[in-house]
């Protein structure tokens with residue numbers, strides 16, 4: 001078995017390449033500066049990321065009547081706001097509930113996306129108590145009437161350390177919803193993470209005893225290093241819910257050019273600028289014969 005410079009085996013389908021937080025940030029900078037591609041604004045990137053993640057969510061969570069979109073303070077939260085509006089506009093009769101406990105801060109772009117959500121029929125803003133009720137309904141601790149899919153747009157590649165307030169309680173309930181005892185059939189999607197499952201150390205391996213593992217992970221542009229867990233022999237056999245997430249994983253975001261793929265070693269990513277599809281399945285647990 002060959003080993004790449006990070007110590008992970010290189011015989012998974014992905015060629016062993018997962019972006020570190022620093023590489024993901026550098027790639028975003030290149031996309032904005034126009035290095036190896038035509039320059040884009042952050043707003044254009046975020047809108048594309050959110051819209052394309054919405055395509056994957058709507059396709060995979062077909063039975064959801066409610067989408068509860070949990071938005072953090074950074075650009076991952078911005079992606080979530082774009083997704084929230086896209087889900088409301090694209091699926092007839094759906095209810096979209098958005099929680100963004102820290103507000104837009106100083107970001108004009110974030111504030112603009114909040115206003116767009118506010119002006120969209122079927123999108124409502126919720127407080128923590130309402131999100132907690134939805135999470136309790138989903139876990140069966142409380143009677144409920146609507147099938148809810150939770151979108152984790154709390155933290156992306158700039159997450160550090162342990163989850164802090166005001167996200168602690170919601171993260172705890174979200175984690176409980178995806179515990180090993182509640183493992184769902186592969187076709188059932190009740191939890192979705194944008195780019196990185198929140199709470200995971202971006203460059204490390206998740207502590208699988210007490211970690212949120214979504215039913216569907218939508219990596220934006222390319223999977224990040226924390227996803228290499230499935231291909232890290234040192235960690236031993238991954239638990240069932242982690243293997244399930246590896247199988248249902250998709251990549252979204254048509255950002256890459258051949259030049260950028262070359263620069264970052266992302267040869268196996270099936271999406272390029274101009275691709276007609278918004279997202280593609282990428283089974284992170286599958287191993288090629290070599």
Ligand SMILES: NC(=O)C1=CN([C@@H]2O[C@H](COP(=O)(O)OP(=O)(O)OC[C@H]3O[C@@H](n4cnc5c(N)ncnc54)[C@H](OP(=O)(O)O)[C@@H]3O)[C@@H](O)[C@H]2O)[C@H](O)CC1
Pocket residue numbers: 028031042045046049072073074075076077078079102154155156157158159160161162163164165167194195196220221222253255
């Ligand atoms: N090309 C692409 O793939 C695109 C990806 N995009 C998305 O952008 C995110 C990265 O966005 P960034 O703003 O850099 O970071 P985050 O969304 O992760 O947010 C960071 C803020 O989160 C807070 N934070 C960090 N750690 C913690 C913690 N332990 N507990 C609580 N809060 C935490 C912190 O905010 P403060 O207000 O507390 O300072 C951070 O500032 C990427 O993952 C993609 O989703 C873009 O949309 C463009 C295209």
